[in-house]
Amino acid sequence: MDAIGFETHDHKGCMRAGLERVERACAERGLQFTPGRRRVLELLLEGHRAMGAYEILDILREEGAGSQPPVAYRALDFLVSNGFAHKIQRLNAFIACMHPGEDHTPAFLICRGCDAVAEAHADPASGLLGRAARDSGFTIEQAVIEAVGLCPACTEAAA
Amino acid sequence: MDAIGFETHDHKGCMRAGLERVERACAERGLQFTPGRRRVLELLLEGHRAMGAYEILDILREEGAGSQPPVAYRALDFLVSNGFAHKIQRLNAFIACMHPGEDHTPAFLICRGCDAVAEAHADPASGLLGRAARDSGFTIEQAVIEAVGLCPACTEAAA
DNA sequence: GTTGATATGTTATAGAATTACAATTATCAA
């Protein structure tokens, strides 16, 4: 079980833990963790990768749940806006958050070989970006950081 | 004329300079800076903001150029893949690069009030992200960094 | 229970980007 994510890990355990943490966070904040929302989070945790909204929708449809795009998008919006999942802009896809409930600025390492995604942390206030913002009077509220490259496995495969 | 970009500047000068630098870079690298590609870069430089592909396409259409999406997307692909323009994922839009030809990792400050975009620099290899990449054996080739917040003008307007 | 807010179901549409194929133009070696 590794925060970085390019390694094997206790998948079932990480799924269970993820669900429990979100359950607890929802209870604490008075959010409704409805069956539909829960199911979408389960799918993201199961997949353990970035999944497209329509990919999720297809599964929901097979399961007999609603079959229209808003069904998937609403659940995803809920998860994303509460920090339980993240959107990977580069892939137009969504991934379960590895640190749900914690306040953090996620940064993603996206493998262009296998599309695996690892979640890391970043601190946009520091470094060149933070300095540029301060110098120009810009207030950073949120940051999307996505690094594209090759994961260890694909680096090896390429050689 | 400021790299940060939330301030007034010599717009005509920056347009001319931008075109010249790209012209030179294309000549050096044996790239074809065709009229269509040039026109799209001109539009981006004129606008001095992030513009959608279909917004550009509308202008090209009015001017009697091609009117199908690939006309715009091809020119934009050329500009982006050669570092003469950047795509702002958050806005599904494109903006002229402020440092064409130079090797750099752009970082964008995007105002959620007025959609103004400023280009800054970042160094993905340093900081928390760089460390996470090294620790996990991930090779960063490219990074998308987009900070969302309020520019000085909108901060003031909000108060 | 009533009520106001929140969540779901469904239709339709808007917005962004690509595929595929034909036609043209540029590049470069023979």
Added chain:
DNA sequence: TTGATAATTGTAATTCTATAACATATCAAC
């Protein structure tokens, strides 16, 4: 100069992504 090859452009059709709008149902607090 010519002929072969690669790069670019034109156009139609389609695919993928996301949201608007409105009706219905469910929840939560009074």
